[in-house]
Amino acid sequence: MTKNNIYFPNLNGVRCIAALMVIISHLELNKSYFNLENHFHEVKHLGRLGVSLFFVLSGFLITYLLIKEKEVNGRIKISFFYWRRVLRIWPLYYFIVLLSLFVLPKISLFHIPNLHLDFDTNSQFFLVCVLFICFLSNLLISIKLVPFxxxxxxxxxEEQFYFVWPLLINKISNLKKWxxxxxxxxxxxxxxxxxSFLDGIKYITxxxxxxxxxxxxxxxxxALGAYYFHKNDHVIKRIANxxxxxxxxxxxxxxxLYNFQVPxxxxxxxxxxxxxxxxxxxYNKRLLKVLEFKPFTYLGKISYGLYMYHQIVIVLCINILLKFNFENTIPLYILSIVSTILVAGLSYEFLEKPFLKMKHKWSIFNTSTNPKTVNNISI
Incomplete structure (x- = not known):
């Protein structure tokens, strides 16, 4: 079966920028853990916004492809969608979880001062494992911090969103209203x-x-942006100029620059x-090539790995530099970013790509943010 091509320019570049925002924020955060001079409070919003950018991008891409599939085939093959997400997300996710729980805490080069992985009881350890397995790590982070x-x-x-979203798109006709x-x-x-009157409620935090x-x-x-884009709505013409x-x-x-906040x-x-x-x-024809150059394309392609490995690499680099009494920020940034790119690139080739190749049998479209690369529609 020949699959229709769907090509979104510039979006690997967007992934690259989002990943770098998160990495910069966490570089300064980890410097603070080691009591090194840092600017975490000045840049911590970069990490939060970098993740938000990933979410907006995921909502746009996933929703567009689901709407397009429903338009072409009359319905969404839910099982196909879930298998594509499993093959893209699960291998690296569970690899990081296993490293964080069972390997890295035992290696001194990954030691973080005053931040250790200790469990008060076996039941607490069991709860952590269950929450990781069930992709409730966004609930776990409020209960127990697991370094790395x-x-x-x-x-x-994202996994909770992916579980519900195709079911919603499949059933609902008036998507804009929803x-x-x-x-x-x-x-x-x-x-x-x-x-504040809710402060007394148990577990309110x-x-x-x-x-x-x-x-x-x-x-x-x-998702709303994807809807307007798919419909080629007049709203797009007002926005995309x-x-x-x-x-x-x-x-x-x-x-x-000024960490502007909207209450x-x-x-x-x-x-x-x-x-x-x-x-x-x-959409804007004047901008279709603005982020389309090879370094951004490559970093966007491996952005999932950049996001998942960077914490591990940063701590390793800090510990190595401290062994040589070297605390300069510039070498730390260079070593951390270059090493993260290297690790993420190797992971993409040897861990992620074998699973990505299996996505073909469950794919509806040939998606790409670069004609020569496989699109990774996730963070």
Whole structure:
């Protein structure tokens, strides 16, 4: 069977930028763990926004492909979708979990001061394992920190989204109404949960943290962008133009420089900025090549590995440099980023790609963000 080609320009470049935002934030965070001079408080919002950008991008890509499949075939093959997600997400996810629980805590070069993996009881260890296995790592992070696997909280969020989303797209006809309703409902829920009179409720902190981690606004705003893009709606023509793109980039740059916050609706504010930029990058003819160059394309292709391995590599690099009494930031940044790229590249070739090749039998479309590469529609 010949599969239709779907090509989205620039999006591997977007993945690359999102991954670098997270890495920079976590470099400074890990420097703080080692009591090194750091600027974590000045850049910590970069990591949060980098993950939000990943979510918006995932919501856009997944929703577009599901809508397109439903249009072409009349329905979505749910089992095919789930198998594609399993092959893309599970191998690296569970590899990182196994390393974090059973291997890295036993190696001194991965020691983090005052941050150890200890379990009070066997039942606590069992609970951690169950939450990891069930992709509830976004719930686990509020209960127990597992060094080197904290970043998996976002994978939990995505897997929960992937479980529900094709079922929704398959059944619902008025998607725009549903997407807008979900965005409004989610923001209202977060607003209500922020009230102080709820502080006395048992587990309210965990409830608030989990609700925030679900990030339904970012994912659904990405989905809404996919809906408009697929329909070639007049909204797209208003959004995807040079003025809108330049304005969005300037607002984003200023917001990043000054850590601009929108009370109660910060996540949605940035998600709308991100989807505006993404829609311009895939629709505006003047911008179709702006991020289409080989380094960005390659880093975007291996961005899942960059995201999953960077914490491990950063700690290793810090411990190695400290053994030589070397605390300079520039060598740490260079060594950490280059090493993370190397590890992620090797992982892509030898761990991830064998599973990605198996996706073909469950694929509906030949998707690509570069005509010469396989698209990895996940973070």
């Amino acid at each position: 696997a904290t970043q998996t909280w976002s994978i939990g969020t 997407f807008l309703s979900i965005i409004v409902f989610y923001n209202v829920l977060l607003f209500l949960l922020s009230f 965990i409830i608030r943290d989990y609700s925030a981690s679900v990030q339904l606004d970012s994912l659904t705003i990405g 040079d003025v809108s793109f330049v304005f969005s980039i300037l607002v984003l740059i200023l917001a990043l 109660h609706f910060n996540s949605s504010f940035y998600a709308f900025l991100f989807i505006t930029i993404i829609l311009n990058l895939v």
